[in-house]
Amino acid sequence: MRLPVSLIRHSLMMGVASLPLLVAAAPGAHAAGMPQLDFRNPLLTGQVVWGAGIFLFFYLALRGWALPRVGTVLENRSQRINGDLDQAHQAKADADAAVRDLNQTKKAAAAEAQAHLDSVLAAEKKAAADRLAQLGAKLETEIAAAEAGVAKERAQALQSLRPIAGDVAEALVRRLTGVAPDRSRIEQAVATVAARVQG
């Protein structure tokens, strides 16, 4: 419940106005030598009347002028502090969100880089395997061709070796025996040895 200020003001004014009457109506308690109780002294009642007016002025000056100035400054400070606190809280929330975003971005970038790396590695591995397979196939072909060439050359060499072996055998027999051997028997013997060597 809030009391209207006018009630207080009116009550105060009534109270202040009634004071001189109360003082004047006080019993004539005049103690000899005690100036405070010398109610016959007009200055004593006068100070109450003056005091009532001065206090009323003091109250009105405080209520209407001095105290609102202090209240305004305190209110402004409170608002400013609250505003600054709100701003600080907002800035902290923004900073937290930025850090969260940064972490998320970093995580996403790391994941993306890892995926890219994995894909590049996989592609490179596949390419290397393909190249190796191609090279292997090529080498197989070349080896096969070389082996075929070697076999052919060997066969040709063996073919050309028989007449030479026959001639050498005939010359050896003729030198050893002085008799010309039968050419057909020599060729048969060479063929037998050649078959044994080749076999």
Next chain:
Amino acid sequence: MAGGSSINVLEQFELHPVLGGFGEALRFSQAPVFMIVACVIVLAFLHYGMKPAAVVPGRLQAAAEVCYEFVRNLAVDTIGPEGVAFFPFIFALFFFILAGNYLGLLPYSYTFTSHIAVTFAMAMMVFILSVIVSLKVQGFKFFAHFMPPGAPVALAPLLVPIEILSFLSRPVSLSIRLFANMVAGHVMFDIFASFVIMLAGLGFFGDVLAVGPLVINIALMGLELLVGVLQAYVFAILTCIYLREAVSH
């Protein structure tokens, strides 16, 4: 003060007209002068204290703000939310009495709170205000407070007059407390100061002995500084308590 070998400690409370015949005609004594001085000091303190209106206050501004918040908390904590409306009144009362008490401690000054007429006037102002607020807020239920709840009806003829007497004695106790404290303090000052002067007139030994009452007077000054603020606080907080009873249903 000391007059010859006799001591008139009550002389300091006498009222004298100021401004000659004009003051006499208007019944304007030194008491209203010091009331005006007290009000001007408090208003000047608030004015110059709050002049910078800085967010980070200086010493004077901080002091003004401390005074404001102290009395505001006193009013609101004691009376309740309704205390906000009474805050300027409590502030005026507290600082009027405080400034009056402290002004009286200065040499050649006058303590207007040492007059029962002034303190009783202020107490009556508080009393009438609390009665008006009680009647406004509580209506005729206000008179029910004179019969304690739960008490046997048969005791009403005894209890009701006691309660009424207790209620009516509030302004008396409120005013006499402040008046008596101020008078006692200043009488003590005067007595011991007179001792100093009287002993000082007795030659060398008197000079030595005069140190005793002088030291006591210095200690009394410390005590009076405490009493001055304490009495202002007591007056203000009792006002708050009476107003809390007035605004509570």
